[in-house]
Amino acid sequence: QSNVTVYGIVDTGFIKETGSDVSMGSNIDNRIGFKGSEDLGGGYKATFQLEKRFNLNDGTIKGVDWEGASNVGIAGPFGAVRLGRLNELPTETFRKLDPFNQFGVGSMLLGSQRSTRISDTVRYDSPNFSGFKFGASYSLGKNTDKDSRDNAGTQLKLADADNDGYAVSLNYSNGPLYAVANWSRLADSKDSSVWNLGAFYKFGPAKVSLGYEKTHDKGYKLGSAKALKESTQDNWILGLQYAIGAGRINASFSYMDIDHARDWNDSKDIKKYSLGYEYDLSKRTTLYAMVSYSDFEDEAVSSFYRKSKDSDTVATDDSITGVQIGITHKF
């Protein structure tokens, strides 16, 4: 059917982490999407994208129905404007500095205000100006007007956590160099904020990346109060990718420093070392294997970090080793 392209990724394999039995899980998020565009003439076009996310190992849905994307827009000489649910700019552009693209057990350490996608958003992407691209987004917070009599909104308002969301992003891509800087504030986050900057450079088969991200977490995120309150976080990622034939070796060191979280007033840190190998069986099918070691300064920071990432887990380990193998197929 000519107006719609059906596309997706299926990915699964096996994961073993300290403190858990072997389980099946994915590296790149599983998805199926429907997208298309219509030529409006004069260099303009209308676009749309709908994308579902799911767990391949058991067929369960992940997040909302169109977790991955749900938007309509207009693209033209001025750039592109999209409305709805879409990628958050700082995450979309910064994750490229991680050789593991923030997926799987090899993923860099992540700040607690990271969000891959945001709803109720208008996003603008500029055209390419001699390698420079600029982006900005505005997200509506939950309706907290008194007359709207919405209980969740009222709670947010009382906590002074009912802000709208904003992001600005600038990146430069030219030949071997990619550089990026972002600032963002998620909606309904009590004015929490994140900024980051970094770059990668390609030397023949090698790609070296370095990135830094600063997070001011005020204890709210996209309208949800977090069990663990305010903190400031510094995240560093140093990455190396090296291509050999149809494969790639990925290696990274990431470092995170967490200040003033919970009941500790000093700073505690986490170090993570990741090593992986990917092999392309074809243009659309890849096998992968990776291993990582996370070294938490103590159990308090381990629990804080893992709770902010995964509400089901209260980790008590002060180090975690993860191994993952699997297959990715794109269609």
Add this chain to the structure above:
Amino acid sequence: QSNVTVYGIVDTGFIKETGSDVSMGSNIDNRIGFKGSEDLGGGYKATFQLEKRFNLNDGTIKGVDWEGASNVGIAGPFGAVRLGRLNELPTETFRKLDPFNQFGVGSMLLGSQRSTRISDTVRYDSPNFSGFKFGASYSLGKNTDKDSRDNAGTQLKLADADNDGYAVSLNYSNGPLYAVANWSRLADSKDSSVWNLGAFYKFGPAKVSLGYEKTHDKGYKLGSAKALKESTQDNWILGLQYAIGAGRINASFSYMDIDHARDWNDSKDIKKYSLGYEYDLSKRTTLYAMVSYSDFEDEAVSSFYRKSKDSDTVATDDSITGVQIGITHKF
């Protein structure tokens, strides 16, 4: 893939109504569908349709999984028979009299027994007889036999609200004239009923419509007991659509009179004035803007009307102004 057509509509924009902050929302319902047919020979064919509904602004599903349609059927010289979940005839045919097609803040006032789609239904649509078309549907109510030991069904039976549903529809379409008359009873509605009739006529660029609908609401609808009990309702719609180039001006006045609802024994009325403009960027992409003003006789009727429409809202305003802008893209 030749047996299936993927189609849909994506629509979002901004809505501001009295008593609520600005929010993102749609005009025409967002949907993606899969449909197809198979030639059986002799003028017969098998047909199917599956259609999902969702909110584009945040990617959440709307209603059941195939909220929009979920049916299989046979079409032929005799007309078409479909089984499953599909459009309710009176709503499908009567909403054409509203220039806003019962969508968005410009929508005409709606009776409390209105249902756009019904499940467990057999629907027949006649072929076109010199402009006349006839339709009928039969819907199974929830299983209320004592032996079925289904608690919801038992409650319906005790309340004498366990009727099957029926609808008949007749319309005439010839050149500039469209006229329609419907009668329906939703399943498990305690024998509530709706009938309506109306017509539109096209004079060059103008289309003028007039419709009337009578609702007898007994306090049940599709198996659910309503918080607000019995009432009778009279709904009027007077519509005007005027085409100018690639755009259309839409205007309507709708009037609703509600008798004997709740604890009031006289009748209370609502008046609604709507004005909008649509502009086609292309065959499949349209921009729209509209404004409406609803004048409720008092706060009691405001609360009754809005509760019957939207269970999340208890309105206390005796008038509501709504403004909406956005974009619709069909694929």
Add this chain to the structure above:
Amino acid sequence: QSNVTVYGIVDTGFIKETGSDVSMGSNIDNRIGFKGSEDLGGGYKATFQLEKRFNLNDGTIKGVDWEGASNVGIAGPFGAVRLGRLNELPTETFRKLDPFNQFGVGSMLLGSQRSTRISDTVRYDSPNFSGFKFGASYSLGKNTDKDSRDNAGTQLKLADADNDGYAVSLNYSNGPLYAVANWSRLADSKDSSVWNLGAFYKFGPAKVSLGYEKTHDKGYKLGSAKALKESTQDNWILGLQYAIGAGRINASFSYMDIDHARDWNDSKDIKKYSLGYEYDLSKRTTLYAMVSYSDFEDEAVSSFYRKSKDSDTVATDDSITGVQIGITHKF
């Protein structure tokens, strides 16, 4: 879109069983799926399949989001390996002995450890060796390691019900003969097990089948504790299919003997007689009608059998007659 095939089945009609009013329901499960493959060269290919199940009559989803299939794999000269959610081998291969394919009111009696699909699984299918095919699968149980601190897993571990799942399957298909033997243990079933064997043979328009299945149910199934505890079950199916023109007559007798279930220490039996007719309107569209009579030895075994099949129903009838008509359309 060349990488994806969209396919499916829509099926609905009317069912009347003893103790229930007429309802709409399906014979073959309703589904829509997305599948594809990529040539990897050398006789190898990558494959994927995603398949949703739903109820056509009301548009509601059935099971998890990809209830029918959710897997990725590699096929080649060695056979095929798939990972994720897919058909359980013993059910997939044994149901062919039932003329009703274990669908609709005509379905053979089913053991309480039957599962059509399993998650977290690696499945291997051999190539065809002179008519012989071999298959095996391994399923991960829920994570029950102490350190995983998962409450459901902990309960399973305490009950000693946290086993991984396994299945092996062998079948022979050559001309008119099909023979099959299976052994399986579902994951997290407290080491419950099922084995079966059987065959069918085609004599011109007739196909005669005979199968036997033994179930040892220990009261757990795929991680869920069953209300009704341990039992052993013997299931027999004798089937006849007879082709006449574009139609087929289906007939079967199935017999089930249940030992030591609940509070009875002897064995109780069920007999079921089914008769049906299918008529192909075309290659993809079929009409069907069937009737069945189930004779339970007493109400205790009726309740046990139906509870194990359908948790919503506590049957008190010691015999059940079922009638079903409908239409199946494949796309």
